[in-house]
Amino acid sequence: MRVPTELVPHCPVCGKPMTMNLRADDTFVEDAGWHAAAERYRDFLEAHQEGRVLYLELGVGGNTPVIIKYPFWRYTNANSRATYACVNFGETYAHQAIRDRSILIDADIDRVLEDLLGGQVG
């Protein structure tokens, strides 16, 4: 179960091995596409501060909770009709203040989606 060295992608500019775009250090890339997506996300959050809203969090770990997890908790707490749902394998939890409006599913996302769709996935 190892990736052959020749299959590891390398940077076309400096030749160094490439890695996923994670907020793990100062190399996180925020290009035009990222900013456009961030703006759509902000617009959605602003437009849905009232009424029935489901904050569905899929596979968000504890690495950068200030980006998705904590805002979702805050928005759920601020809207009594909102529900927070978290699907994660081994890291499902919610703040005490929104426990009664939280759905925590500790399982593999692929399996959860498969169950929801009646085995139509995969």
Ligand SMILES: [Zn+2]
């Ligand atoms: Zn490079």
